[in-house]
Amino acid sequence: MNSIRWTSGQKLMFALFGCILSMLLAFTDKEKSAENLEGQTPNIVVILADDMGYGDIKSFNPNSQIPTPNLDKLAGNGIKFTDAHSGSAVCSPTRYGLITGRYAFRSSLKKGVLGGYSAPLIENERFTIADLLKKAGYNTAVIGKWHLGLGFANNKDNSAINKVDTTNGWPTGEGIDVEQPLLQSPNNLGFDYSYVIPSSLDIPPYIYFENGKPSEKGIVKLEGRNSPRGVFWREGKASTNFKIEKTLDQFSDKASEFLISSAKKKKPFFLYLPLTSPHTPWLPSAQFKDKSKAGIYGDFVAHTDHVVGKVLRTLDSLGLTKNTLIIFTSDNGADWKPGDKKIYPTHQANYIFRGQKSDIWEGGHHVPFIASWPSTIKSNQITNETICLTDLLATFASITGQKIPDNAAQDSFDFSMILHENHTAKSGRKSIVHHSINGMFAIKSGKWKYVDGQGSGGWSKDESATSDLKSQLYDLSKDPTESKNLVEQFPDIARKLKDELNKQNVNGFTRPGGRN
Incomplete structure (x- = not known):
C-alpha cells in the first residue's frame, strides 16, 4: 500500500487543528468542572488567631509595621469584613461563642477566662458548630488551643474542679492525673478528631491531648519565665518532650496532616484551627527575627502569617483551594499596652481603635475578618456589615442546608448572602452585644x-x-x-x-x- 505523503502546509494545518481541538476540549472540561464545583458543599477552614489586632495586618492597616503577605493575599482573593467583632474581649468567652453560636455571658462564665484545669464550659448536650457540620456529612477536626475546659480525671474529688467559677481564681490542678484519658474532650462536642492544648500557651498544663488522650507519657515541671516583655509563661506540669517554642509549628504540621488525610476521603471537611499566636509567650522562630518594626511581637505576627501561608499552600497543593471556604479572624484585640506604643509609636496593633484586648472599647473586640472561597466569592471585596463570630454557626447552616434547633445558636445570624452575592448584601444583624473581661x-x-x-x-x-x-x-x-x-x-x-x-x-x- 502506498503511504500518504503530506505537504509541509498540510502538516501545519493539521497541527493547528489539533491544538485548537485540544483547547476547546480543555475549556469544556474546565467549564464542566466549574459547574460541578458550584454544586458541591465547600470544605471549611476556620483559622482563629490569638490576640491579633485589626491593625496588625497590612491589608487592614496599610501603615502596619509587620509584613503579612499571606494574609494580604488571602484578603485579596476574597472579602474583608471591616466591622467584625469577637463575642468577647478575651479568649475563652469568644471561643465559646464561636463554637456554640451563643454569647458566653449566658453561660456560667460571667467574667474572666478559664484556667488550664478548669472544667468544661460547654455541656455535652449543647449543639455546636461541629455537631452541625458533622450532621451535614463533614469530617470535623479541631487542632490548636482549646481554652474551653476539659474533663480531667480527678483522683481527689476536688469539688473546685467540677464547676466553672473564676471568682476565686483558677483550679490549681491538685489531685489531677493529667496522664489519664479525659472524661470530656472536644470529641464529645462533635469533633471527629482533636489535637489540642488545654489553654493558652502561658497557662499549664503544657500537654497535647489527641482525641482525649495525652499524646505521650511522662510529666515534668516546667519552670516559668517573665522576661523580656511578652516572653511569659507560668510554671507547671508539662509533658516530657513539650517545647513551648515549637507549639505553633506543631499545630501547623498537624493541620497539614489532617488536610492531606481529608483529601483522600470522599466527604467534605471542617477544620477549626485556633492558633496559639500571637498571644504570649511571644516566641518567633529565628527566621522571623527583625522581620518587623514592632519588636518580637511583630516578628511573632509575621511567624503567624507564615503558618497561615503553610495551610494555604497545603490546600493549593491538594487542589482544594477553589472549593474551600477559608475564614481568618482573631479572638479579640491585641495585647498592645501603652508601654508598647511608646517603644513602637509607628505601629497601631489595634488600628485607630481605643483600648486593647480585655476592654469594652473597640480595641478589645473589633477584629480582622477575612473570607475566601474562590468558586463563590469574588476577589478584592470589602463589606462594612456588622458581624459577630457567633454568626459562623448560622452562616454555615445556611451554606450546608442545615436547620438549627430552636434552642441552639441563640445569638447567631446568617451572613452567607454576603459570601454568595456581593459586598452590598445585608447580614440581618440589627445589633451586637459586647462584653469585657470584667463583665462590663x-x-x-x-x-x-x-x-x-x-x-x-x-x-x-x-x-x-x-x-x-x-x-x-x-x-x-x-x-x-x-x-x-x-x-x-x-x-x-x-x-x-x-x-x-x-x-x-x-x-x-x-x-x-x-x-x-
Missing part, C-alpha cells in the same frame, strides 16, 4: 454604641471617667476612636439602647426563631 456590657446598633458603665471594663485606664457619668454613648460613624461621650447630649438614645441591652440579656436569645 455594651451594645452597638447602627452608628450608636452604648456602654453600660464607666471606663474600659478591662485593663486600660480611663483618665476621663468621672462619677457624674455612669455610662457612655458614642457615635461611631463620626467618632470611631470613642473619644467623645455623648450620653448627656442624647439621653433618650442611651436609654433606648440600655433597654434593648437589658431585653436581650433577659430573653436569653437574639436570633429570630430561637429560644432559650
Whole structure:
C-alpha cells in the first residue's frame, strides 16, 4: 500500500487543528468542572488567631509595621469584613461563642477566662458548630488551643474542679492525673478528631491531648519565665518532650496532616484551627527575627502569617483551594499596652481603635475578618456589615442546608448572602452585644454604641471617667476612636439602647426563631 505523503502546509494545518481541538476540549472540561464545583458543599477552614489586632495586618492597616503577605493575599482573593467583632474581649468567652453560636455571658462564665484545669464550659448536650457540620456529612477536626475546659480525671474529688467559677481564681490542678484519658474532650462536642492544648500557651498544663488522650507519657515541671516583655509563661506540669517554642509549628504540621488525610476521603471537611499566636509567650522562630518594626511581637505576627501561608499552600497543593471556604479572624484585640506604643509609636496593633484586648472599647473586640472561597466569592471585596463570630454557626447552616434547633445558636445570624452575592448584601444583624473581661456590657446598633458603665471594663485606664457619668454613648460613624461621650447630649438614645441591652440579656436569645 502506498503511504500518504503530506505537504509541509498540510502538516501545519493539521497541527493547528489539533491544538485548537485540544483547547476547546480543555475549556469544556474546565467549564464542566466549574459547574460541578458550584454544586458541591465547600470544605471549611476556620483559622482563629490569638490576640491579633485589626491593625496588625497590612491589608487592614496599610501603615502596619509587620509584613503579612499571606494574609494580604488571602484578603485579596476574597472579602474583608471591616466591622467584625469577637463575642468577647478575651479568649475563652469568644471561643465559646464561636463554637456554640451563643454569647458566653449566658453561660456560667460571667467574667474572666478559664484556667488550664478548669472544667468544661460547654455541656455535652449543647449543639455546636461541629455537631452541625458533622450532621451535614463533614469530617470535623479541631487542632490548636482549646481554652474551653476539659474533663480531667480527678483522683481527689476536688469539688473546685467540677464547676466553672473564676471568682476565686483558677483550679490549681491538685489531685489531677493529667496522664489519664479525659472524661470530656472536644470529641464529645462533635469533633471527629482533636489535637489540642488545654489553654493558652502561658497557662499549664503544657500537654497535647489527641482525641482525649495525652499524646505521650511522662510529666515534668516546667519552670516559668517573665522576661523580656511578652516572653511569659507560668510554671507547671508539662509533658516530657513539650517545647513551648515549637507549639505553633506543631499545630501547623498537624493541620497539614489532617488536610492531606481529608483529601483522600470522599466527604467534605471542617477544620477549626485556633492558633496559639500571637498571644504570649511571644516566641518567633529565628527566621522571623527583625522581620518587623514592632519588636518580637511583630516578628511573632509575621511567624503567624507564615503558618497561615503553610495551610494555604497545603490546600493549593491538594487542589482544594477553589472549593474551600477559608475564614481568618482573631479572638479579640491585641495585647498592645501603652508601654508598647511608646517603644513602637509607628505601629497601631489595634488600628485607630481605643483600648486593647480585655476592654469594652473597640480595641478589645473589633477584629480582622477575612473570607475566601474562590468558586463563590469574588476577589478584592470589602463589606462594612456588622458581624459577630457567633454568626459562623448560622452562616454555615445556611451554606450546608442545615436547620438549627430552636434552642441552639441563640445569638447567631446568617451572613452567607454576603459570601454568595456581593459586598452590598445585608447580614440581618440589627445589633451586637459586647462584653469585657470584667463583665462590663455594651451594645452597638447602627452608628450608636452604648456602654453600660464607666471606663474600659478591662485593663486600660480611663483618665476621663468621672462619677457624674455612669455610662457612655458614642457615635461611631463620626467618632470611631470613642473619644467623645455623648450620653448627656442624647439621653433618650442611651436609654433606648440600655433597654434593648437589658431585653436581650433577659430573653436569653437574639436570633429570630430561637429560644432559650
